[in-house]
Amino acid sequence: MSLENPQQPTPFPAPVSPQSKKRSLPRAAPAPPSAPSTSYNATSEVLAHAIEIQEAKPEEAIAILRGILHDPISTAEALRVKEQCIAALSDLLSQQKRGEELRGLLTDLRPFFSFIPKAKTAKIVRGIIDAVAKIPGTSDLQISLCKEMVEWTRAEKRTFLRQRVEARLASLLMESKEYQEALSLLTNLVREVRRLDDKLLLVDIDLLESKLHFSLRNLPKAKAALTAARTAANAIYVPPAQQGTIDLQSGILHAEEKDYKTAFSYFFEAFEAFNALDDPRAVFSLKYMLLCKIMTNSAEDVGGLISSKAGLKYTGVELDAMKAVAEAYGKRSLKDFEEALNTYREQLEEDPIVHRHLSALYDTLLEQNLCRLIEPFSRVEISHISELIGLPVDAVEKKLSQMILDKKFAGTLDQGAGCLIIFDDAKPDGIYPATLDTITNISKVVDSLYLKSAKIMA
DSSP, X not given: OOSSOTXXXXXXXXXXXXXXXXOOSOBOOOOOTTOOSOBOOOOHHHHXXXXXXXXXXXXXXXXXXHHHXXXXXXXXXXXXXXXXXXXXXXXXHHHTTOHHHHHHHHHHTHHHHTTSOHHHHHHHHHHHHHHHHTXXXXXXXXXXXXXXXXXHHHHHTOHHHHHHHHHHHHHHHHHTTOHXXXXXXXXXXXXXXXXXXXXXXHHHHHHHHHHHHHHTTOHHHHHHHHHHHHHHHHTSOOOHHHHHHHHHHHHHHHHHTTOHHHHHHHHHHHHHHHHHTTOTHHHHHHHHHHHHHHHTTOTHHHHHHHTSHHHHHTOSHHHHHHHHHHHHHHHTOHHHHHHHHHHTHHHHTSSHHHHHHHHHHHHHHHHHHHHHHHTTOSEEEHHHHHHHHTSOHHHHHHHHHHHHHTTSSOEEEETTTTEEXXXXXXXXXXXXXXXXXXXXXXXXXXXXXXHHHHHHHO
């Protein structure tokens, strides 16, 4: 079926030149310089055809979708079709990993935004930024794009959209570890949004501020920001995904304070919210639930949680990593623990939350194993302990010296001989406490006699 033959029935109208159209309908703004030489009628049929061929002929589908956007007609129906066309084109360019073209699309659409309501403009802008975010390795592009849109929204005085783009920019800066710039941006944004009393946006910003302070290891401010987010959330309806995010952050902060039982309950609430929405963060909530079980010496419960109906849905490398750690901790085996850390390095070492808690768990496990190994000895070579525990001599020596300083056991290191000398537990000598008690009692007697003599002399 040929597009060039207007006499034959076609699934969509033939491309027409803007100069050849003679209609009395209102016209849109002139197409940008990058516009194609032809445009397509902004109709549902043309859009449906482009969507139909996007998998088989992506380039042709992109050309048609771009042509629809350059149709100068601006009727209500045409605008509706163009909005759908923008969403379809954004998804297609995202699938093709063409981030720069998405950036150019957002710039080209600025004249179009004057024909649609501001709320729809905000939805389109955020949709295109989300499409860029789906492309791996585009963090710098997203930051640059958000900064451009912030400047444009300031010039156009679109406060509602600017605040949301700035919140997105702060999130991207935090992910890029540009903490000071993100904190400065958030500080101004929080002050402005509180003045406008936009509670839904305020929840997002307070939650983001809590994450940022947590990344900076400022736990008091992280807790204060989270409390502010909860307060704002209690006054309005919060979407389930956002409530799950609040619960997840609450669990992370409680786990940081070693309150693992409370953290587990928050992680469970977050998991239920994300699981109902099929949100990928559900697996991380479940992963942190398993972490809490391990940290509370309930490693035997990990297998039951993984094999439950909800756990089986998320079977994968994330849960396998936690299961390996639980098994190693259950056996009190440092060798298995280290093997799990090496095998699942990405899931354990590169997750900052899991890594921090497992580091503390590893230290505890190492201390327990060392205490058990040196218990039968009064003098033992450090190299022998190293062989028994399966760790390098330097690491063992460093840990033993730390344990001595922390008074985990009484002993000293003879580095010249390469030995550890363990002292016998000092038996408390009862004469010293008895002497102190005697002196205390004598002091009381003397004080009593002094008071009596003072009364007699009076």
